[in-house]
Amino acid sequence: GQQLNQSPQSMFIQEGEDVSMNCTSSSIFNTWLWYKQDPGEGPVLLIALYKAGELTSNGRLTAQFGITRKDSFLNISASIPSDVGIYFCAGKETSGSRLTFGEGTQLTVNP
Amino acid sequence: DSGVTQTPKHLITATGQRVTLRCSPRSGDLSVYWYQQSLDQGLQFLIQYYNGEERAKGNILERFSAQQFPDLHSELNLSSLELGDSALYFCASSVGGSSTYEQYFGPGTRLTVT
Numbered sequence: 001g002q003q004l005n006q007s008p009q010s011m012f013i014q015e016g017e018d019v020s021m022n023c024t025s026s027s028i029f030n031t032w033l034w035y036k037q038d039p040g041e042g043p044v045l046l047i048a049l050y051k052a053g054e055l056t057s058n059g060r061l062t063a064q065f066g067i068t069r070k071d072s073f074l075n076i077s078a079s080i081p082s083d084v085g086i087y088f089c090a091g092k093e094t095s096g097s098r099l100t101f102g103e104g105t106q107l108t109v110n111p
Numbered sequence: 112d113s114g115v116t117q118t119p120k121h122l123i124t125a126t127g128q129r130v131t132l133r134c135s136p137r138s139g140d141l142s143v144y145w146y147q148q149s150l151d152q153g154l155q156f157l158i159q160y161y162n163g164e165e166r167a168k169g170n171i172l173e174r175f176s177a178q179q180f181p182d183l184h185s186e187l188n189l190s191s192l193e194l195g196d197s198a199l200y201f202c203a204s205s206v207g208g209s210s211t212y213e214q215y216f217g218p219g220t221r222l223t224v225t
Contacts, residue, residue: 042216
């Protein structure tokens with residue numbers, strides 16, 4: 001089945017630093033979504049991308065839909081302690097409505 | 112608050128038992144998805160329903176089944192439970208159709224099988 005490679009698996013940064021993470025797929029996607037999950041909670045949708053090359057921001061978060069349609073990137077600027085959590089990418093192939101999720105990036109922010 | 116509700120929040124049961132997890136989607140959403148998340152694991156897609164009909168199946172065990180009712184709420188039934196079924200079970204909903212694929216997740220049900 002479809003696989004998404006999300007990297008890095010974990011990140012340890014200082015408050016105020018910028019963060020980048022990405023996902024790559026083995027096939028073309030027409031939708032990329034980014035979620036954040038706090039421990040024991042459900043994932044929360046951060047950003048949705050629907051067009052190749054699209055760059056979308058949500059506050060300090062910026063995500064891009066890769067031009068090849070096989071990758072996506074999430075950047076967090078000026079990190080703060082509440083950014084701690086697991087970030088998941090999710091993508092959808094051109095047919096169907098099912099999402100495939102990456103394995104997640106665990107972000108730790110040291111004050 | 113995503114607008115998706117799940118009950119119960121926690122469930123503790125013994126091996127061999129059967130449980131039912133319930134999900135109510137956001138108002139207006141026609142699609143419901145079920146996911147399993149084991150400890151420190153990603154989200155494994157189980158099954159999708161759209162307007163009462165099964166739309167897609169993932170890695171769902173034969174011991175598990177689901178349905179979506181006319182009022183659009185959904186139930187996930189887990190039977191002959193094993194220790195390895197202990198996990199967080201999430202329901203997500205989306206509008207459905209082909210215009211948007213944004214899924215909104217509920218708070219989850221934590222299942223512990225002892």
